[in-house]
Amino acid sequence: MLRRLLAIAGKEVRQLKRDRLTFGMIIGVPLLQILLFGYAIDLDVRNVNAAVADHANTSLSRQVVAAAEASQIVTVTRSAAGPEALEALLDAGEIDAGIYIPHDFERRLIDADRPAGQLLINGSDPTVEGIVRRLSSMPLPGQQQPSKLFEARTYYNPEGRSPVNIVPALIGVILHLTMVLFTAIAIVRERERGNLELLITTPVKSAELMLGKIIPYVLIGLIQVSLILWVSQALFQVPIRGNIIDLYLASVVFILAALALGLLVSTLAKTQFQATQLTIFTFLPSILLSGFMFPFEGMPRIAQWIGEIIPLTHFVRLSRGILVRGADLGELHTEVWPLLAFFGVFLVLATLRFNKRLD
Amino acid sequence: MNDAIAIDAKGLTKRFGSLTAVDDVKLQIPEAAIYGFLGPNGSGKSTTIRMLCGLLTPSAGEVEVLGFRVPGQAEEVKLHIGYMTQKFSLYEDLTVEENLRFLAAVYDLPRSDLKQRIDRALEQYWLTEQRKQFAGTMSGGQKQRLALAGATLHRPRLLILDEPTSAVDPQSRRDFWDILFELVEQGTTVLVSTHYMDEAERCHNLAILDRGRLVAEGRPRDLVRDIAAGVVEIETDSPKQARERLEATEGVHSVAQLGTRLHALTDKTIADPAELIRQALKDADIDSEVENVVANLEDVFVAATRLNDQEGSRADAA
Ligand SMILES: Nc1ncnc2c1ncn2[C@@H]1O[C@H](COP(=O)(O)OP(=O)(O)O)[C@@H](O)[C@H]1O
Ligand SMILES: [Mg+2]
Numbered sequence: 112m113l114r115r116l117l118a119i120a121g122k123e124v125r126q127l128k129r130d131r132l133t134f135g136m137i138i139g140v141p142l143l144q145i146l147l148f149g150y151a152i153d154l155d156v157r158n159v160n161a162a163v164a165d166h167a168n169t170s171l172s173r174q175v176v177a178a179a180e181a182s183q184i185v186t187v188t189r190s191a192a193g194p195e196a197l198e199a200l201l202d203a204g205e206i207d208a209g210i211y212i213p214h215d216f217e218r219r220l221i222d223a224d225r226p227a228g229q230l231l232i233n234g235s236d237p238t239v240e241g242i243v244r245r246l247s248s249m250p251l252p253g254q255q256q257p258s259k260l261f262e263a264r265t266y267y268n269p270e271g272r273s274p275v276n277i278v279p280a281l282i283g284v285i286l287h288l289t290m291v292l293f294t295a296i297a298i299v300r301e302r303e304r305g306n307l308e309l310l311i312t313t314p315v316k317s318a319e320l321m322l323g324k325i326i327p328y329v330l331i332g333l334i335q336v337s338l339i340l341w342v343s344q345a346l347f348q349v350p351i352r353g354n355i356i357d358l359y360l361a362s363v364v365f366i367l368a369a370l371a372l373g374l375l376v377s378t379l380a381k382t383q384f385q386a387t388q389l390t391i392f393t394f395l396p397s398i399l400l401s402g403f404m405f406p407f408e409g410m411p412r413i414a415q416w417i418g419e420i421i422p423l424t425h426f427v428r429l430s431r432g433i434l435v436r437g438a439d440l441g442e443l444h445t446e447v448w449p450l451l452a453f454f455g456v457f458l459v460l461a462t463l464r465f466n467k468r469l470d
Numbered sequence: 471m472n473d474a475i476a477i478d479a480k481g482l483t484k485r486f487g488s489l490t491a492v493d494d495v496k497l498q499i500p501e502a503a504i505y506g507f508l509g510p511n512g513s514g515k516s517t518t519i520r521m522l523c524g525l526l527t528p529s530a531g532e533v534e535v536l537g538f539r540v541p542g543q544a545e546e547v548k549l550h551i552g553y554m555t556q557k558f559s560l561y562e563d564l565t566v567e568e569n570l571r572f573l574a575a576v577y578d579l580p581r582s583d584l585k586q587r588i589d590r591a592l593e594q595y596w597l598t599e600q601r602k603q604f605a606g607t608m609s610g611g612q613k614q615r616l617a618l619a620g621a622t623l624h625r626p627r628l629l630i631l632d633e634p635t636s637a638v639d640p641q642s643r644r645d646f647w648d649i650l651f652e653l654v655e656q657g658t659t660v661l662v663s664t665h666y667m668d669e670a671e672r673c674h675n676l677a678i679l680d681r682g683r684l685v686a687e688g689r690p691r692d693l694v695r696d697i698a699a700g701v702v703e704i705e706t707d708s709p710k711q712a713r714e715r716l717e718a719t720e721g722v723h724s725v726a727q728l729g730t731r732l733h734a735l736t737d738k739t740i741a742d743p744a745e746l747i748r749q750a751l752k753d754a755d756i757d758s759e760v761e762n763v764v765a766n767l768e769d770v771f772v773a774a775t776r777l778n779d780q781e782g783s784r785a786d787a788a
Binding site: 119397 | 578
């Protein structure tokens with residue numbers, strides 16, 4: 112049993128190593144996506160319109176405002192009388208960011224526990240929100256360390272989505288696409304090349320074949336996760352607030368679900384082209400209904416129900432929870448069970464459909 | 471050779487939609503002999519073989535292979551069958567040795583003598599030098615030997631070969647058949663499909679398939695002897711005219727060109743077929759040399775398919 116499983120897995124890895132294109136895709140797809148998303152996030156947002164209410168009006172407070180402008184994140188286009196006036200400007204859409212510096216600003220700076228001022232942010236665009244938020248820990252002029260300069264207050268987007276929220280979800284999106292596609296193609300390719308006709312005349316069991324095909328891709332999926340995390344940290348300073356082991360465990364469970372889906376796709380498709388099409392067919396609802404594109408809470412009830420069936424939905428919650436909020440897997444266990452159930456059901460379906468026959 | 475039966479099939483039928491690819495075939499394949507399926511492309515050889523291996527579910531009929539019912543007990547049978555598919559089905563992006571090692575693991579062959587077993591297979595099938603070569607880069611003959619090495623690695627009792635020599639040069643074909651006879655000597659039952667007459671002649675038993683039907687069965691020698699037609703060989707300088715003339719002659723069923731000669735099949739009620747032909751050609755002023763000859767397998771094949779035609783059209787008319 113184990114021997115056959117390993118033989119199939121080993122063969123799969125060998126073939127993969129020799130298939131330059133697929134091997135390239137394992138690295139290329141995540142890299143391309145993360146760079147596209149990452150730089151789209153980063154480059155688009157420059158010189159956000161801002162207003163300043165400077166009640167301290169000291170040389171230091173003026174330097175802070177100048178430093179914020181020098182970062183090119185904001186451009187101060189107006190000044191305001193106070194926090195209410197800033198809110199009014201945000202409401203009116205005149206500005207996307209407001210900087211409020213209270214009169215006791217310099218005294219509050221000495222108190223390390225409390226932020227000295229306030230940063231009001233239009234959160235309706237997560238991209239803008241995430242970038243402007245960086246100002247809240249901007250180093251003080253002439254210093255290197257990040258400070259507790261501003262308390263960030265996000266408006267219009269209570270759940271606080273940000274690019275930091277996109278990258279964790281993006282891990283899931285990339286995994287879904289590559290994992291479903293690779294497994295689906297791995298089996299359909301054997302059918303197309305005629306290998307399957309020989310393989311199913313051997314004593315190999317359907318389950319051995321299915322699991323043997325899955326194992327290498329779990330490892331590949333984890334390599335992809337590492338790559339995405341590394342790139343998004345190195346280039347986009349996405350934090351890892353929770354335990355990285357938790358994230359890997361969550362990834363394994365999600366990868367298994369995606370692979371089982373891929374196996375089922377492979378039993379439905381006759382050609383590699385069909386397998387690709389079917390994968391895209393499963394990919395679209397996942398992107399749209401998982402909370403990756405649109406906030407889950409804003410979706411119609413029925414879309415939410417469908418969303419709950421989709422593995423990506425649960426993974427997005429898991430990875431945002433772990434990476435952004437620093438939650439641990441124990442707290443998030445309600446998101447793990449649906450993924451395991453999905454894996455079980457789809458693996459059984461695929462194994463049943465793959466009945467070692469040609470008809 | 472003994473009388474034991476390796477494959478026993480009754481009423482074996484496979485329909486794909488409205489097409490009946492295999493039609494009510496009855497087979498009794500004896501153990502430790504070479505049994506041949508002879509038939510043109512599309513006659514249902516592969517489909518029959520796939521049903522015998524449990525890869526396709528028959529639309530009707532019963533199959534017993536090595537005492538196991540198929541498809542019901544197909545998994546048990548698979549331990550004892552070696553199957554060489556029509557199209558090369560090992561992994562082209564693995565080396566010769568990797569392919570064999572993979573199969574060994576899949577069949578769970580004992581690890582203790584695995585190395586010797588593979589070495590011996592490589593030697594026996596002249597693949598030792600290709601050991602590290604990717605299967606996809608080998609010649610037709612080498613691929614075929616690798617496929618056979620793979621199909622026999624677990625020493626199956628029944629070896630099923632679907633058109634094994636279609637992509638192979640004549641010398642390799644002869645070598646290949648030598649190996650088959652060795653295997654049979656060791657007790658293996660071989661089922662082989664082909665569309666080559668010379669290969670069909672070497673089988674111990676032969677089934678002729680035509681459009682899904684089994685139209686003749688027996689030892690090649692008996693088939694040739696019992697042919698239900700007179701066989702006449704004609705040598706002439708104007709074969710085209712001779713052929714036209716004979717096809718219009720009463721009592722002549724068919725005329726086929728075999729190399730430089732014509733073979734005419736005549737109704738079995740005609741006492742001296744050569745005389746009939748000679749007369750017909752003389753009437754048409756065609757110079758020729760005509761003689762009654764012993765039938766060959768090609769004649770058997772033509773006669774059998776012609777009968778199948780008639781039955782077919784009679785069935786259509788009804
Ligand atoms: N999976 C299939 N679906 C539909 N028709 C098929 C299928 N397999 C074979 N056929 C048809 O059945 C007939 C017999 O095919 P096959 O058994 O491959 O013949 P052979 O092996 O003698 O060349 C052909 O007409 C072929 O087109
Ligand atoms: Mg065939």
